[in-house]
Amino acid sequence: MAIYSCDPEGARPRRVAEEESTFRSCFQRDRDRIIHSSAFRRLKHKTQVFVEHEGDFYRTRLTHSIEVAQVARTMAGALGLNTDLTEAVALAHDLGHTPFGHTGEDAMHALMAPYGGFDHNAQTLRIVTRLECHYAEFDGLNLTWDTLEGIAKHNGPLLPLKAGETLPLALAEYNAEHDLELDTHASGEAQVAAIADDVAYNNHDLQDGLRAGLFTEEEIAELPLIKPAYAEVDRLYPQLDAYRRRHEALRRVFGYMVSDVIDTSRARLQAANPESCDDIRRLGRPVVAFSDEMFQELKQVRHFLFTRMYRAPSVVVIREKVTQALMELFPIYMDNPLLLPARWRATDPTGETELARMVADYVAGMTDRFALLQHAKLTGTDILHDAR
Template sequence: MTPWTAVPLPPPPPPLVLAACASDPVRTRGRLVPEAESATRTAFQRDRDRIIHCGAFRRLQYKTQVFVYHEGENYRTRLTHSLEVAQIARSIARVLGLNEDLAEALALAHDLGHTCFGHAGEMALKACMAPHRGFDHNAQSLRILTKLEHRYAAFDGLNLTWESLEGLVKHNGPLTGPGNTEPLPLAIQEYAGTHDLELNTYAGPEAQVAALSDDIAYNAHDIDDGLRAGLFTEDDLRDVPLAGPVFAAVAAKHPGLDRGRLIHESVRRIINAMVADLCAEAARRFEEDRPGSVDDVRAMGRPLVAFSDAMRTHDQGFKAFLFPNMYRHHRVNRMTSKARRVVRDLFDLLLAEPILLPSGWAERARAAEDDTTKRARVVADYIAGMTDRFALDEHARLFDPTVKP
């Protein structure tokens, strides 16, 4: 296996100097509901602040990343994961001369639509909603940001800028056009009918940065959490591309280093290697394609921000290792099985007896009483917003006769 060597990051651009293709808050396409601009913050800074202050963001503290909250306090949650993604995205955006505030806002918002119990909860809710036009966590994020958050007097949702909503929806690439055979999730279909997010194009460069920052963060911290949880060992990583050489290099340079420091030092080097590669490849594409505006980036037939071919192979190697050794580890499988049952039980009962919903939710369900699909969407919104702890408590209140309702 090729030895790992550190790749130095290119120097950041001078402060406040943006690349020609960066998203400029002065030229934002605006908000669905017009608002006066802030005297102290740019449009994208306001988007970031609204996300941080919303209820859905706070609830990420008790939503599973891989381990349910009661497994231990030192493992990542959706909240700590989102903060790590935001830090990486902001650093990359600064190096590339992109808008840091927009990249940060998108990173902070990218997991708002995830259900309780992580991917296990999402798969269960997706199965429950299959007869009712489906469930998708990215579309649920859009519902939260445009409909479900009730904080402002003049509108539902957070009324974010067009650029933030576009970046959230399209961070993984175009949703319509050549090569896209999957039907659009319902929430995206509905919103696109009132606010055109140009679903056939790529998102702006800041959204592309946020998407790959997500990959960097969860590859690195899932290795960290998996090692600390005892799901696998450093020796198991020996043949994993990038990870194996990095751990070997740290152990060789610091013989006798205690295990906690060995893990942390290795993980930080993995993050640095992936960030450096992404910045170098993006800089190469900047030079090759020379986009003169953010709209030029959207019109490109490929992403502007990407890993090199070699790092993409490493990224696939991480996923190939983590899937059987962490995401399908028997300890994780057992909690996954419980989570599926909790979500299915809650959905079936609340759809059949919506009067059991809290008052505000029950009123929404009554308004859709003659339409099972609409009522199912209300139930799905309620369950998707639950934290792990609340879902377990709600299940006990509804199914355990010894627990007060």
């Protein structure tokens, strides 16, 4: 590993002191606790764009997280960073997502607006520091400071706040007790995990959108990032069948993005010449990034996906229905907390805000399938199929 990587021997202590493993580093142990958590298992039935019932071939939060971790390990290794810490942050990054992807998060944010709002990154921190209640000596997973920092600010510093902004409540509460230094960038490892997320979702959303028939290969083949890939495949394999042609082209696009990040980040690291992981944190700018050219080409891909996939009429119809499901579930639990499972009622809330946070924790943790089942049970309607 490079001198600027996060060395597990120099990792900051866990919030609750523990005897470390004989066979695993502290970051390997963090990764393993995340994999064995209940929240990680539930990602199997939480979706990215499509609702869970729509098919077995579309990405879920679980398959996405595994893909992000694989990409992140590759890039971290090439950059001399700690692959175990990178993988831990990558595997944890979506734990706080609601059912129904970003649609669900939008609904939860609206529902929680009177109570401090909702943010999936802050919810991830809440899960790994409080809501996972399996261990005898502490709540949460008792992860290292380095992993918690990566989860909280892998997308960049969170302080100072801009005018009118506030820290998500869950994040502010935890940071008041355990300072994650929100005014600096995260480690290089966490930066890799963040950009691996971009690489993974841009690639697999293209694949999923094609499979769903929302756009055609001819359309995406005109995008500047993708056109050279199809041209190379057609030159090398002129008689290739359509399915293999698609796979060969998109895996090349995947490779273009990964190589670009590695090359650009190596140049940034060389220019910055950091001598420790803290030098990267205090640099004032990210060291892991796309090149300007790649960033511009990805903007075109994202715009295409936004208009042709995320806002496709068939997707919007489902988005509206699942939004309605969450908007109806939340007040039902608020009005009758006894409907919550007994474990969730173990701590009696002292006021409406605390009750709302309890309900939000429960609803946000639901899978797509369970949310739809609970909605049907409590309202007597099948929101995806009943005429309304």
